[in-house]
Amino acid sequence: MSEEGPFRRLLNYMRPHRRTVRLASFCSIFNKFWDLAPPLLIGLAVDVVVLREDSTLASVGVVDPWHQLVLLSVLTFLIWGLESLFEYFYGVLWRNLAQTVQHELRLDTFDHVQQQGMAWFDERQKGDILAILNDDINQLERFLDKGANDLLQVSTTVIVVGAVFLLISWQVALFAVLPIPLIVWGSFRYQRSLEPRYATVRAAAGQMNALLENDLSGMATVQSFTAEANELRRVEALSDAYREANREAIRLSAAFTPLIRMAILVGFTATLLLGGWFTLEGTMAVGAYSVLVFMTQRLLWPLTRLGETFDLYQRAMASSTRVLDVLASPIELKQGTFEPEDEAEKTSPISLSDVTFGYPDRTVLFDKLSLSFEAGKTTGVVGSTGAGKTSLIRLLLRFAEPQDGDIVWCGAPLDTWNLQVLRSSIALVDQHITLFPTTIMENIRYGRPSATDEEVIEAAAVAEAASFVRLLPKGWETLVGEGGHRLSGGQRQRVAIARAVLKDAPLLVLDEATSAVDNETEAALQRSIERISRDRTTIVIAHRLSTVRHADRILVFEEGQVVEDGTHDSLVVEDGVYARLWSVQTGDTR
Numbered sequence: 001m002s003e004e005g006p007f008r009r010l011l012n013y014m015r016p017h018r019r020t021v022r023l024a025s026f027c028s029i030f031n032k033f034w035d036l037a038p039p040l041l042i043g044l045a046v047d048v049v050v051l052r053e054d055s056t057l058a059s060v061g062v063v064d065p066w067h068q069l070v071l072l073s074v075l076t077f078l079i080w081g082l083e084s085l086f087e088y089f090y091g092v093l094w095r096n097l098a099q100t101v102q103h104e105l106r107l108d109t110f111d112h113v114q115q116q117g118m119a120w121f122d123e124r125q126k127g128d129i130l131a132i133l134n135d136d137i138n139q140l141e142r143f144l145d146k147g148a149n150d151l152l153q154v155s156t157t158v159i160v161v162g163a164v165f166l167l168i169s170w171q172v173a174l175f176a177v178l179p180i181p182l183i184v185w186g187s188f189r190y191q192r193s194l195e196p197r198y199a200t201v202r203a204a205a206g207q208m209n210a211l212l213e214n215d216l217s218g219m220a221t222v223q224s225f226t227a228e229a230n231e232l233r234r235v236e237a238l239s240d241a242y243r244e245a246n247r248e249a250i251r252l253s254a255a256f257t258p259l260i261r262m263a264i265l266v267g268f269t270a271t272l273l274l275g276g277w278f279t280l281e282g283t284m285a286v287g288a289y290s291v292l293v294f295m296t297q298r299l300l301w302p303l304t305r306l307g308e309t310f311d312l313y314q315r316a317m318a319s320s321t322r323v324l325d326v327l328a329s330p331i332e333l334k335q336g337t338f339e340p341e342d343e344a345e346k347t348s349p350i351s352l353s354d355v356t357f358g359y360p361d362r363t364v365l366f367d368k369l370s371l372s373f374e375a376g377k378t379t380g381v382v383g384s385t386g387a388g389k390t391s392l393i394r395l396l397l398r399f400a401e402p403q404d405g406d407i408v409w410c411g412a413p414l415d416t417w418n419l420q421v422l423r424s425s426i427a428l429v430d431q432h433i434t435l436f437p438t439t440i441m442e443n444i445r446y447g448r449p450s451a452t453d454e455e456v457i458e459a460a461a462v463a464e465a466a467s468f469v470r471l472l473p474k475g476w477e478t479l480v481g482e483g484g485h486r487l488s489g490g491q492r493q494r495v496a497i498a499r500a501v502l503k504d505a506p507l508l509v510l511d512e513a514t515s516a517v518d519n520e521t522e523a524a525l526q527r528s529i530e531r532i533s534r535d536r537t538t539i540v541i542a543h544r545l546s547t548v549r550h551a552d553r554i555l556v557f558e559e560g561q562v563v564e565d566g567t568h569d570s571l572v573v574e575d576g577v578y579a580r581l582w583s584v585q586t587g588d589t590r
Contacts, residue, residue: 007320027086039291041076094148109132109323113129113133117333127211130210136322142312171274198318201246204245207238208239264296267296271292275292332401336417341410345410348411350537353370355370365560374537377537378540380540383577396539426508427507429493435480444499447501448502462531463495465497494524497532508538509541512543525547545585552567
């Protein structure tokens with residue numbers, strides 16, 4: 001976490017928009033400058049009516065009172081026109097800046113998140129990340145849209161009104177402006193008091209968002225266990241914590257405006273009494289007294305809104321801290337530069353040499369693991385749950401990094417590869433199929449976005465997906481729904497395999513690709529796997545041993561080590577771990 005304050009960090013991020021910030025600030029200041037001019041015109045008008053040929057305007061050459069009033073009318077039109085023009089410009093500039101910064105910050109943060117390793121995601125709740133990318137960035141947008149302009153205009157009001165008071169009567173100014181330093185000092189103290197409270201509010205919002213996202217994703221589980229009441233209680237508890245966090249902030253922020261009003265009352269009373277006394281004594285003109293009274297009113301309204309503005313500011317700073325902390329989080333995966341020569345991946349084995357790996361706060365999974373995957377061959381990887389099968393795939397894709405040892409492909413350790421090149425060389429069919437809420441055609445095309453419709457259909461045919469797609473009412477344009485919930489498990493698997501076929505990567509990885517399908521679908525998937533793995537380096541992880549029965553080689557994992565290595569027939573003859581698993585799955589308990 002940076003030692004700089006959140007506002008300074010935000011300014012540093014917005015440095016490319018310095019020119020827009022300056023221009024928007026200029027328009028805000030001059031809008032307020034012209035907005036404060038009407039009280040001066042009112043004072044001059046009173047001066048004309050009361051003093052006529054002896055008024056202030058008469059002293060600059062306009063002697064006739066009627067001509068003085070005409071001049072004031074012209075100045076009124078000019079000033080209101082300038083005020084409206086600057087208001088339009090600052091509105092356009094601040095709002096567009098808010099939208100641009102929000103857009104860029106969301107994209108930069110999302111891009112940074114995408115570059116993180118899987119361990120980074122393991123340590124965070126997805127719902128909290130979503131809250132940062134959505135609500136926290138929106139809080140910042142609200143401040144830039146409104147709060148920044150308010151702060152500038154309040155500052156301009158204090159300076160201009162203070163200057164006018166000093167020009168007219170330094171004695172009245174001394175008492176009228178006296179509360180302002182106290183208000184400014186109190187505002188900063190108030191801001192510092194709000195800061196930790198809104199940090200708590202944003203953290204509570206992230207926790208609630210995480211629970212809601214988890215419950216909505218797992219609604220089938222919630223309902224199947226009739227746990228709706230329990231989940232409602234959990235949401236109620238977090239929502240109540242969020243409400244209490246806000247209540248603490250509200251209690252402090254709500255008290256601020258009344259306190260400011262009481263402080264300003266001192267200044268207004270001083271203006272009313274002291275200025276009135278000077279006017280009655282004849283030492284101050286009636287017009288000047290009118291200006292002071294109206295200026296005090298102009299000072300009152302923006303300062304009473306200062307509490308609301310600081311409230312908006314603190315919400316934005318709390319959110320900015322969360323967003324910028326994510327953006328500043330180090331990317332643990334080292335980006336390499338190695339790119340293999342054309343077709344090299346197809347003829348190069350993948351070798352693990354003395355690889356040691358373990359997850360944080362857990363025992364070591366792989367302890368000096370050494371093995372090799374032959375190029376162009378299919379290798380099955382089997383074993384009990386927790387044996388290390390999926391972890392092996394995470395290492396190959398560099399979703400995780402070994403603590404020691406090397407994984408070498410095409411003569412280069414994986415940590416020296418360009419990450420995009422490495423992952424482009426691997427087609428993964430994960431056990432947890434991810435489909436996007438678009439059409440079947442576009443979900444398959446995800447494997448190669450530049451593919452034509454004909455290539456997509458050809459890949460689907462290889463995966464034996466085309467047959468079921470044609471039976472759907474909308475065919476290839478069928479929407480799969482969020483997560484593909486409108487398709488069956490077997491249909492989702494076939495779409496995922498078609499996507500891998502279309503990618504046409506030199507290394508194909510199938511992680512439990514047939515784990516959740518019936519026997520008929522498994523047979524269809526096995527035919528597809530056999531076709532697409534021919535003359536391609538393929539790693540098939542499976543609980544169902546029938547899926548890897550025809551693999552060129554089978555590795556049996558136990559507690560992170562390879563305990564058996566061979567073909568299906570040779571391993572059955574050995575009468576070891578694989579043979580026992582085969583007997584259980586086939587019902588042969590001899």
